[in-house]
Amino acid sequence: xxxxxxxxxxxxxxxxxxxxxxxxxxxxxxxxxxxxxxxxxxxxxxxxxxxxxxxxxxxxxxxxxxxxxxxxxxxxxxxxxxxxxxxxxxxxxxxxxxxxxxxxxxxxxxxxxxxxxxxxxxxxxxxxxxxxxxxxxxxxxxxxxxxxxxxxxxxxxxxxxxxxxxxxxxxxxxxxxxxxxxxxxxxxxxxxxxxxxxxxxxxxxxxxxxxxxxxxxxxxxxxxxxxxxxxxxxxxxxxxxxxxxxxxxxxxxxxxxxxxxxxxxxxxxxxxxxxxxxxxxxxxxxxxxxxxxxxxxxxxxxxxxxxxxxxxxxxxxxxxxxxxxxxxxxxxxxxxxxxxxxxxxxxxxxxxxxxxxxxxxxxxxxxxxxxxxxxxxxxxxxxxxxxx
Amino acid sequence: xxxxxxxxxxxxxxxxxxxxxxxxxxxxxxxxxxxxxxxxxxxxxxxxxxxxxxxxxxxxxxxxxxxxxxxxxxxxxxxxxxxxxxxxxxxxxxxxxxxxxxxxxxxxxxxxxxxxxxxxxxxxxxxxxxxxxxxxxxxxxxxxxxxxxxxxxxxxxxxxxxxxxxxxxxxxxxxxxxxxxxxxxxxxxxxxxxxxxxxxxxxxxxxxxxxxxxxxxxxxxxxxxxxxxxxxxxxxxxxxxxxxxxxxxxxxxxxxxxxxxxxxxxxxxxxxxxxxxxxxxxxxxxxxxxxxxxxxxxxxxxxxxxxxxxxxxxxxxxxxxxxxxxxxxxxxxxxxxxxxxxxxxxxxxxxxxxxxxxxxxxxxxxxxxxxxxxxxxxxxxxxxxxxxxxxxxxxxxxxxxxxxxxx
Numbered sequence: 124x125x126x127x128x129x130x131x132x133x134x135x136x137x138x139x140x141x142x143x144x145x146x147x148x149x150x151x152x153x154x155x156x157x158x159x160x161x162x163x164x165x166x167x168x169x170x171x172x173x174x175x176x177x178x179x180x181x182x183x184x185x186x187x188x189x190x191x192x193x194x195x196x197x198x199x200x201x202x203x204x205x206x207x208x209x210x211x212x213x214x215x216x217x218x219x220x221x222x223x224x225x226x227x228x229x230x231x232x233x234x235x236x237x238x239x240x241x242x243x244x245x246x247x248x249x250x251x252x253x254x255x256x257x258x259x260x261x262x263x264x265x266x267x268x269x270x271x272x273x274x275x276x277x278x279x280x281x282x283x284x285x286x287x288x289x290x291x292x293x294x295x296x297x298x299x300x301x302x303x304x305x306x307x308x309x310x311x312x313x314x315x316x317x318x319x320x321x322x323x324x325x326x327x328x329x330x331x332x333x334x335x336x337x338x339x340x341x342x343x344x345x346x347x348x349x350x351x352x353x354x355x356x357x358x359x360x361x362x363x364x365x366x367x368x369x370x371x372x373x374x375x376x377x378x379x380x381x382x383x384x385x386x387x388x389x390x391x392x393x394x395x396x397x398x399x400x401x402x403x404x405x406x407x408x409x410x411x412x413x414x415x416x417x418x419x420x421x422x423x424x425x426x427x428x429x430x431x432x433x434x435x436x437x438x439x440x441x442x443x444x445x446x447x448x449x450x451x452x453x454x455x456x457x458x459x460x461x462x463x464x465x466x467x468x469x470x471x472x473x474x475x476x477x478x479x480x481x482x483x484x485x486x487x488x489x490x491x492x493x494x495x496x497x498x499x500x501x502x503x504x505x506x507x508x509x510x511x
Numbered sequence: 512x513x514x515x516x517x518x519x520x521x522x523x524x525x526x527x528x529x530x531x532x533x534x535x536x537x538x539x540x541x542x543x544x545x546x547x548x549x550x551x552x553x554x555x556x557x558x559x560x561x562x563x564x565x566x567x568x569x570x571x572x573x574x575x576x577x578x579x580x581x582x583x584x585x586x587x588x589x590x591x592x593x594x595x596x597x598x599x600x601x602x603x604x605x606x607x608x609x610x611x612x613x614x615x616x617x618x619x620x621x622x623x624x625x626x627x628x629x630x631x632x633x634x635x636x637x638x639x640x641x642x643x644x645x646x647x648x649x650x651x652x653x654x655x656x657x658x659x660x661x662x663x664x665x666x667x668x669x670x671x672x673x674x675x676x677x678x679x680x681x682x683x684x685x686x687x688x689x690x691x692x693x694x695x696x697x698x699x700x701x702x703x704x705x706x707x708x709x710x711x712x713x714x715x716x717x718x719x720x721x722x723x724x725x726x727x728x729x730x731x732x733x734x735x736x737x738x739x740x741x742x743x744x745x746x747x748x749x750x751x752x753x754x755x756x757x758x759x760x761x762x763x764x765x766x767x768x769x770x771x772x773x774x775x776x777x778x779x780x781x782x783x784x785x786x787x788x789x790x791x792x793x794x795x796x797x798x799x800x801x802x803x804x805x806x807x808x809x810x811x812x813x814x815x816x817x818x819x820x821x822x823x824x825x826x827x828x829x830x831x832x833x834x835x836x837x838x839x840x841x842x843x844x845x846x847x848x849x850x851x852x853x854x855x856x857x858x859x860x861x862x863x864x865x866x867x868x869x870x871x872x873x874x875x876x877x878x879x880x881x882x883x884x885x886x887x888x889x890x891x892x893x894x895x896x897x898x899x900x901x902x903x904x905x906x907x908x909x910x911x912x913x914x915x916x917x918x
Contacts, residue, residue: 198808198810198811207809209803216666217856226806237860282810
């Protein structure tokens with residue numbers, strides 16, 4: 124990226140009524156890049172966005188846009204550089220979607236706000252880019268929330284800004300609309316060199332859309348950097364103060380808390396075959412062990428997050444005897460064994476031995492499509508136990 | 512949203528995109544493929560420029576074209592209709608009364624070639640000021656209601672609801688009691704000034720609170736409370752005042768256009784007309800403000816100045832009306848809504864003049880009914896405006912709720 128720096132914030136302190144909510148915020152952005160603000164509720168993401176967009180005056184520090192300070196710009200000058208998508212509920216009466224999007228031309232139109240042919244072309248193009256041109260003549264109040272969000276995004280684009288600021292644009296949207304919205308943003312950033320700053324709650328999406336990430340926590344910037352630097356288990360755990368549950372770096376997803384206690388089921392898995400069993404047992408709050416897995420296995424992260432105990436070996440290594448013995452000892456203390464159906468090859472052939480030993484010890488080894496039902500049947504439903 | 516996941520084959524005329532790899536986009540596959548229904552037909556045909564009118568034009572586009580042209584003529588058509596209604600009502604109001612005067616006679620009187628001195632004096636001294644007063648004050652009320660509804664972003668905001676009339680009534684009451692003590696008769700101009708001051712006092716108080724209260728609906732409640740305090744203060748004064756001192760207050764409180772003469776109408780017009788022009792000049796920021804304060808600010812509207820202008824103009828307008836005609840209910844609330852429905856838009860450039868025009872028509876009609884329905888006794892103007900206005904407001908509220916439930 125060799126684009127010039129278009130937006131920079133130095134030692135910014137922001138808040139309401141003289142009381143800072145966040146302080147010492149610093150970052151700078153190159154033209155056409157996307158910055159995400161992530162962090163827990165109430166950390167001050169919105170306050171930062173309001174301040175760098177001029178909606179709220181800064182308590183101290185400077186915001187520079189193209190080398191000019193934000194505070195020295197008039198409303199119209201700023202509006203031609205920057206537009207916003209807010210979380211505000213917008214409910215104008217009797218206004219078509221086209222008219223709502225056309226409001227974006229405000230800083231360019233004359234005394235009475237009449238649209239020229241050029242203005243209409245720009246608004247039409249903005250509606251087209253966000254995919255709501257077909258709604259242009261519809262009443263703004265008669266479309267769905269997701270569509271309204273898009274019309275408001277078209278409004279922001281029609282303002283022809285260099286910088287677009289979005290406050291939690293994906294909240295309240297369903298998954299498809301989230302994906303589509305972020306795709307539109309990526310397209311605008313890459314193809315039109317729009318600089319985008321947004322706050323997001325969905326860390327998995329933040330990882331996929333951002334060039335830079337700013338983590339806001341405890342009234343300040345906890346850390347900042349590229350998504351590769353930020354989205355690590357440790358950072359995310361620290362940022363959101365996660366006690367239960369796990370953030371998996373690979374898929375960028377989260378797992379719920381682990382069930383504690385002595386494992387009751389041993390799952391012999393691998394190659395992703397164990398995943399449905401881990402999730403099902405975690406949902407039922409039944410503690411389980413998983414083994415023996417290679418540490419590059421698809422399901423290894425989830426097993427680490429959910430299983431009471433995981434028996435694993437480094438990738439591509441044959442299973443050594445000590446690991447096998449530990450797994451076997453653990454297995455013999457369980458009440459049921461699940462064979463997830465992972466094919467046994469040279470490297471993991473000791474998993475087959477594990478299953479054999481279980482059968483020899485008289486433990487129920489459940490396999491096939493109804494393995495889970497079998498295992499749960501063996502364990503017995505705790506509710507039924509109480510009744511008898 | 513249409514469920515059309517149909518492949519959007521014709522890709523948008525994509526701007527040169529250097530980062531195709533990064534976007535992971537495949538040829539012929541749109542990033543936002545699923546969300547477009549069949550509009551691409553019109554999109555492309557629009558780009559073609561002059562497409563001959565033929566069956567090949569998709570029906571949807573045709574329908575939109577018809578709707579567009581309907582919309583285009585709707586606004587001038589409504590303006591023409593309302594202007595004709597205004598002229599007809601002006602003529603009717605001048606002609607109808609205890610002494611009926613024919614339109615021909617009215618024309619002769621206006622051109623100064625009439626013989627009948629009595630008829631001439633009825634028209635010029637009694638009916639003309641009243642009729643023009645009703646028209647101009649009605650317009651002012653409608654416009655003031657529109658501005659207040661914009662300011663408070665609340666559909667029931669209006670000069671009467673906000674306690675502006677109650678403030679005026681309090682000061683009129685004080686003036687009547689204390690000036691009567693001094694002069695034995697309060698001159699009409701003093702009452703006017705008192706009503707004007709009272710209206711501005713209440714809006715001033717509301718404005719004072721507005722600096723500390725961010726929520727507009729809370730501020731509206733504050734306005735109503737201030738109005739209640741004024742009402743109770745007035746009632747307190749009435750309880751301990753001499754019956755004779757406040758006997759006129761009752762008739763003032765009912766509201767009427769009957770006391771208007773040219774001497775009192777002139778200063779009001781001098782306030783109303785510039786205020787109305789000022790409001791019209793504000794139509795651009797009013798439009799932006801419809802998207803909310805924050806969006807308006809982000810587009811370059813100076814919110815502080817804008818809100819101050821808005822409330823000043825609307826209180827000047829409603830204070831002028833209250834000073835001349837007393838409290839007139841429901842015109843300010845109902846007129847902007849009906850204007851929006853009639854014109855099918857909320858664009859301030861249209862609705863500001865429309866509210867004024869429709870307010871004029873509405874008040875002229877109500878005044879005509881108030882004068883003639885039970886002649887020779889005259890109804891209070893508010894009784895008539897409420898009979899028409901209140902059901903309309905209720906209907907509108909039900910309509911809004913239904914729309915919200917559909918959300």
